[in-house]
Ligand code: HEM
């Protein structure tokens with residue numbers, strides 16, 4: 031039962047700027063769908079018990095949540111074609127409730143699929159080279175990457191070829207299908223870390239060595255969850271030809287020594303923490319030296335093959351400034367704000383990167399309706415070579431828009447409630463689904479995000495505050511990245527009530543840090559007020575061009591704690 | 605089984621579509637107001653036994669008892685906020701879940 035209407039087909043002339051599945055990939059995905067269809071059939075007729083079926087369901091991204099099943103669809107390194115986006119919208123309409131949730135893992139979650147429909151949904155995904163494999167379970171998960179990959183002005187090299195190379199290596203790899211715990215890899219090729227590489231099991235940074243060769247700085251042992259750790263550099267430089275061999279050496283060491291006795295101590299971050307980075311480095315180097323490298327001899331050629339599919343789109347030669355843009359900015363202040371906040375520098379003259387915020391004031395962070403998905407698909411066909419990105423901040427990126435087209439694009443987005451000019455600002459909040467959907471949650475997180483964004487709904491005030499990352503999780507699993515939010519909010523249960531713990535000083539970038547707890551938990555109602563006091567204090571104390579996190583670092587945690595103590599004494603009841 | 609302190613209802617997820625269901629007097633109900641309320645340890649055990657049987661019969665999954673109080677109109681009202689969410693639907697989308705079909709809009 032597949033969807034096949036002409037709407038789904040991308041424009042014939044849309045260029046291939048991203049990896050195209052070959053016959054091997056296509057067959058593999060289709061076989062998996064057929065296999066899962068059979069497993070669902072056997073579950074429904076009772077041949078499989080829930081215990082037997084559960085691992086199969088999870089291997090295909092299907093969870094059971096509070097109100098329904100949930101299907102997590104992989105969006106490798108956050109890259110989507112317009113055709114794929116349209117298909118996601120069609121699935122939302124046909125088998126779900128008309129929307130989807132983009133996550134911090136650059137994936138998409140459907141909140142209402144039925145078990146009986148899931149094989150058809152997976153088939154509809156397979157038709158556009160998508161799937162839900164390895165979005166759950168103790169395997170190497172979807173590799174995430176800088177959402178500005180390939181277009182950022184500060185880039186050493188596009189990380190997507192490496193991410194795709196890793197996707198192929200890690201997909202259904204028999205040695206890594208039953209790891210002690212899930213395993214997440216993130217990669218950046220830029221001088222700013224937009225991929226939170228220090229908060230992943232493995233973080234990779236493309237670097238150039240003294241002789242100009244490009245290789246990888248390898249970081250291990252980062253992670254969030256109940257025990258957060260910032261990753262540590264295990265090797266400053268691994269040449270490209272040795273990347274897979276080196277990663278395989280890490281995986282083997284982890285597979286051998288990672289704790290399988292306790293799920294909470296099973297991540298590689300705990301191994302690195304308990305044994306120390308020196309011991310792990312020595313073990314990895316020993317494994318790397320001893321292993322048979324013949325299997326890796328084709329790696330360089332294979333990498334080149336993959337890299338070739340990421341050809342740049344046919345950019346036009348344009349002047350770097352657009353008079354059309356300048357004029358529109360002068361005439362339309364709302365558009366001017368959008369450009370200064372949501373538009374970033376592109377490496378090609380005359381082009382820009384556009385961040386489409388999925389965080390309207392009082393909205394649900396990361397949610398997009400099927401209509402909005404179609405608007406985005408059409409917009410990128412018209413203005414952006416048919417390509418989109420999902421960012422870990424739960425926004426959508428149009429990576430290549432001509433400066434001349436920005437105003438028309440903005441109008442199109444605005445008509446679909448997609449033009450909120452808040453990228454990176456205080457209302458661009460990362461939030462996990464929390465207790466509104468998630469069965470592991472201890473408290474709600476979405477209503478907290480909504481209340482904060484309402485509190486700061488004055489956009490001029492938001493711009494005055496500047497870059498400020500608020501991140502919210504509904505339980506200690508930290509899917510909403512609260513540990514690395516300049517302001518983090520963690521929902522807990524205290525005496526049968528939802529209670530929120532606030533942390534300050536988290537940072538997802540190259541200067542990564544884990545936030546420190548501000549004080550006792552507060553109620554849901556109090557969160558926006560507490561945050562407002564902190565922000566006001568920052569505004570009063572900040573030096574020129576100083577971001578919240580930098581003021582916090584300069585003044586120290588105690589000064590911020592004092593703010594609340596004082597407010598409490600003033601009778602503000604915090 | 606933990607000590608019986610409050611009335612209880614048995615809830616689960618329907619295998620085929622994942623919707624939250626409640627054990628009623630004639631099988632599984634989609635509206636919690638039709639849930640059968642156990643008022644003693646023995647009654648709760650009966651519910652649990654039926655739950656186990658239907659789990660083995662592949663009708664429902666994730667089945668468990670939850671504490672409730674009984675409201676004036678005789679309907680059960682979960683004591684914990686998690687189950688209060690489950691009988692209604694997401695608190696941020698009143699147009700979805702059971703509440704969209706007319707379950708009471710009260711926590
Ligand atoms: C709704 C179903 C979900 C379940 C059952 C779930 C489960 C978990 C668990 C158990 C952990 C902790 C892992 C550990 O500490 O070893 C975790 C971490 C994490 N999850 Fe989720 N999660 C869910 C949804 C999400 C969503 C919606 C996102 C993205 C918005 C997400 C992104 C992450 C991230 C970024 C982490 C922390 C990084 C790390 O693995 O250390 N998860 N999740």
Ligand code: SF4
Nearest residue numbers: 462468471504505509
């Ligand atoms: S942090 Fe907790 S509540 Fe939020 S999605 Fe993850 S597991 Fe669910």
